[in-house]
Amino acid sequence: MKPVTLKEIAEQLNISVTTVSKALKDYPDVSKKTKGLVKELAKTLNYKPNTFAVNLRTKESKTIGLVIPVIVHHFFSNVIKGIISQAEKKGYLVIILQSNESYELEKKHIGLLLSQRVDGIIISIANGTADFKHLNDVIVQEKPLVMFDKIAKLVKCSKIIIDDRKAAYTATQHLIDIGCKRIAHFRGGLLPQNSIDRFLGYKQALIDNGMAYDPTLVYICELGDKSFEEGKQNARQLLHDHDNVDGIFINTDLVAIGAMTEFKALGVKIPEDIKIVGFSNWFMSSVISPTLTTIDQPGYKMGKTAFKQLYKEMKAIKNKKPKKSTIITLETALVKRESTKS
Amino acid sequence: MKPVTLKEIAEQLNISVTTVSKALKDYPDVSKKTKGLVKELAKTLNYKPNTFAVNLRTKESKTIGLVIPVIVHHFFSNVIKGIISQAEKKGYLVIILQSNESYELEKKHIGLLLSQRVDGIIISIANGTADFKHLNDVIVQEKPLVMFDKIAKLVKCSKIIIDDRKAAYTATQHLIDIGCKRIAHFRGGLLPQNSIDRFLGYKQALIDNGMAYDPTLVYICELGDKSFEEGKQNARQLLHDHDNVDGIFINTDLVAIGAMTEFKALGVKIPEDIKIVGFSNWFMSSVISPTLTTIDQPGYKMGKTAFKQLYKEMKAIKNKKPKKSTIITLETALVKRESTKS
DNA sequence: CTGAAAGCGCTTACAG
DNA sequence: CTGAAAGCGCTTACAG
Numbered sequence: 001m002k003p004v005t006l007k008e009i010a011e012q013l014n015i016s017v018t019t020v021s022k023a024l025k026d027y028p029d030v031s032k033k034t035k036g037l038v039k040e041l042a043k044t045l046n047y048k049p050n051t052f053a054v055n056l057r058t059k060e061s062k063t064i065g066l067v068i069p070v071i072v073h074h075f076f077s078n079v080i081k082g083i084i085s086q087a088e089k090k091g092y093l094v095i096i097l098q099s100n101e102s103y104e105l106e107k108k109h110i111g112l113l114l115s116q117r118v119d120g121i122i123i124s125i126a127n128g129t130a131d132f133k134h135l136n137d138v139i140v141q142e143k144p145l146v147m148f149d150k151i152a153k154l155v156k157c158s159k160i161i162i163d164d165r166k167a168a169y170t171a172t173q174h175l176i177d178i179g180c181k182r183i184a185h186f187r188g189g190l191l192p193q194n195s196i197d198r199f200l201g202y203k204q205a206l207i208d209n210g211m212a213y214d215p216t217l218v219y220i221c222e223l224g225d226k227s228f229e230e231g232k233q234n235a236r237q238l239l240h241d242h243d244n245v246d247g248i249f250i251n252t253d254l255v256a257i258g259a260m261t262e263f264k265a266l267g268v269k270i271p272e273d274i275k276i277v278g279f280s281n282w283f284m285s286s287v288i289s290p291t292l293t294t295i296d297q298p299g300y301k302m303g304k305t306a307f308k309q310l311y312k313e314m315k316a317i318k319n320k321k322p323k324k325s326t327i328i329t330l331e332t333a334l335v336k337r338e339s340t341k342s
Numbered sequence: 343m344k345p346v347t348l349k350e351i352a353e354q355l356n357i358s359v360t361t362v363s364k365a366l367k368d369y370p371d372v373s374k375k376t377k378g379l380v381k382e383l384a385k386t387l388n389y390k391p392n393t394f395a396v397n398l399r400t401k402e403s404k405t406i407g408l409v410i411p412v413i414v415h416h417f418f419s420n421v422i423k424g425i426i427s428q429a430e431k432k433g434y435l436v437i438i439l440q441s442n443e444s445y446e447l448e449k450k451h452i453g454l455l456l457s458q459r460v461d462g463i464i465i466s467i468a469n470g471t472a473d474f475k476h477l478n479d480v481i482v483q484e485k486p487l488v489m490f491d492k493i494a495k496l497v498k499c500s501k502i503i504i505d506d507r508k509a510a511y512t513a514t515q516h517l518i519d520i521g522c523k524r525i526a527h528f529r530g531g532l533l534p535q536n537s538i539d540r541f542l543g544y545k546q547a548l549i550d551n552g553m554a555y556d557p558t559l560v561y562i563c564e565l566g567d568k569s570f571e572e573g574k575q576n577a578r579q580l581l582h583d584h585d586n587v588d589g590i591f592i593n594t595d596l597v598a599i600g601a602m603t604e605f606k607a608l609g610v611k612i613p614e615d616i617k618i619v620g621f622s623n624w625f626m627s628s629v630i631s632p633t634l635t636t637i638d639q640p641g642y643k644m645g646k647t648a649f650k651q652l653y654k655e656m657k658a659i660k661n662k663k664p665k666k667s668t669i670i671t672l673e674t675a676l677v678k679r680e681s682t683k684s
Numbered sequence: 685c686t687g688a689a690a691g692c693g694c695t696t697a698c699a700g
Numbered sequence: 701c702t703g704a705a706a707g708c709g710c711t712t713a714c715a716g
Binding site for chain 1 (some may be wrong): 694
């Protein structure tokens with residue numbers, strides 16, 4: 001079944017293509033009668049405008065691109081959901097690409113999206129990305145670009161973030177408030193900005209409370225597929241290295257749950273012996289035993305906000321207005337649960 | 343910065359647009375010298391063909407649509423990953439839409455994708471979908487359509503599935519083999535085909551082994567956001583209703599983990615008192631304690647296979663060959679772990 | 685080996 | 701109120 005075109009409608013009605021096009025778009029300079037006829041026939045023929053032609057004329061694709069490090073990850077799939085739900089409301093479709101934390105792939109994907117002429121791009125950058133030329137390419141082409149979560153400070157575009165430092169500070173302060181005297185930290189990798197910021201928040205809280213910062217209490221997790229395993233290993237290592245730790249702030253709930261599993265197996269009681277705060281508020285955190293105190297990281301909202309900002313900028317460009325870049329910081333919240341009961 | 347067009351290259355080189363186009367596509371009837379000049383200039387000007395124009399001419403978008411019930415779900419995000427990775431290899435982009443298990447949304451999304459003129463559609467249908475007109479629309483338009491996981495038997499298109507019945511049979515048989523005498527089943531909703539098939543596999547295994555099928559041993563879970571909770575509740579209910587159950591086959595690992603959590607809390611020992619087999623092989627299953635025996639459901643592979651099949655059909659249609667629908671059944675495997683140690 | 689011309693299906697400035 | 705015409709940027713059958 002070949003798709004119906006404006007031409008066919010015009011021929012059947014013995015009027016011009018121009019008039020058909022205008023009638024369908026409710027131009028004021030078409031008679032009511034003609035509009036009625038056109039719309040009726042369009043409906044019975046099940047006419048759908050050819051997007052390719054429309055795109056070519058309007059130079060818009062009504063499509064945006066999304067590049068994320070990993071799809072199979074609770075936080076990111078929530079972000080995806082937020083972006084898609086919001087995009088749909090505005091009639092935009094979303095093309096999703098996964099960088100796998102690789103700079104090369106990320107670069108390639110940006111190129112693909114650009115040549116596909118998406119109207120805008122949302123990205124959370126890969127851990128492997130240290131060069132930002134591909135991102136500046138987007139900006140040079142005057143395409144709106146919005147970053148979220150893992151951002152590049154040096155690229156001039158809008159960013160949707162949380163205050164990682166403050167959130168980490170809050171988490172650590174909570175441990176201090178409930179009486180922890182020696183607090184460890186399981187951090188993320190050395191490169192990603194958010195793992196750096198969370199570490200700094202932890203450190204600052206210690207210092208502000210007059211507690212010594214001890215580097216040997218900081219353990220690193222790469223947060224790849226093995227997060228859970230890393231949590232277990234670090235927990236074991238911690239017990240081996242120290243005997244007086246009574247609180248841990250752990251970057252990522254999954255790592256924290258791994259650690260709790262290991263502590264339980266080794267007879268260390270949570271929260272009696274060691275109190276734990278995680279990060280992200282993964283749904284399992286409220287469900288395991290003991291339930292895990294954590295920082296709620298609003299993935300869904302982040303996705304929604306990212307699209308809203310992108311939409312604003314796409315609209316500005318369309319109307320030849322200057323687009324303004326902003327940085328939006330979403331609120332996080334400390335969710336107190338059993339793992340920090342005092 | 344306005345994108346470069348063929349025309350500009352042609353003007354700078356004082357040749358025709360036709361020749362430029364042919365040179366870039368390596369037509370044999372263009373001189374080597376001209377090709378060289380064109381390609382060089384194209385490169386320095388950073389020429390990228392305008393996809394809109396190409397689409398309009400070739401009637402292809404090199405884009406496919408994917409409609410899934412939920413994105414934030416381990417199985418589905420694995421499928422997404424599989425589809426995207428495979429699509430990328432063939433130069434296809436993937437637009438993702440979420441039906442939220444709603445028939446209305448699913449219908450709307452199919453319409454969107456069709457009017458966007460994607461080259462093909464992959465779908466796992468919503469629980470709420472009982473009418474298939476929107477899917478037949480896709481077929482009428484001669485667009486390839488591939489279903490996976492949750493399929494509609496009545497729609498004539500390719501399907502990528504697992505043998506749910508057989509997998510469930512294997513799971514139940516395993517419980518019988520290790521000595522369980524009274525086996526319960528936590529099933530999914532009453533509508534989805536796969537939850538029906540899994541139930542039937544369970545029942546058949548009992549009958550084939552001369553064990554009585556007892557409907558009071560079958561509990562229902564809707565498998566929405568509350569899977570874990572449902573597992574806990576059913577576990578409690580089961581203990582209340584029966585005192586001699588020694589094995590359970592549970593549809594979905596998440597429900598199983600909920601059940602195990604509750605059993606643990608109530609002092610029921612797994613596997614000593616009750617042995618449990620889950621379904622899906624979620625990564626947490628290998629990580630909790632005791633580790634959970636389960637049926638491995640190959641999400642990533644399912645995604646890859648779905649795209650491969652779609653690609654075959656898109657190619658067939660492009661070459662005006664008849665496209666053939668097939669049903670591909672992927673292998674599942676029983677993964678034995680601690681929850682069924684005898 | 686090169687290029688003029690038609691056409692994909694739409695939109696819109698302009699004329700009547 | 702209606703329509704002829706130009707054009708978006710490309711591809712390709714055809715002529716030379």
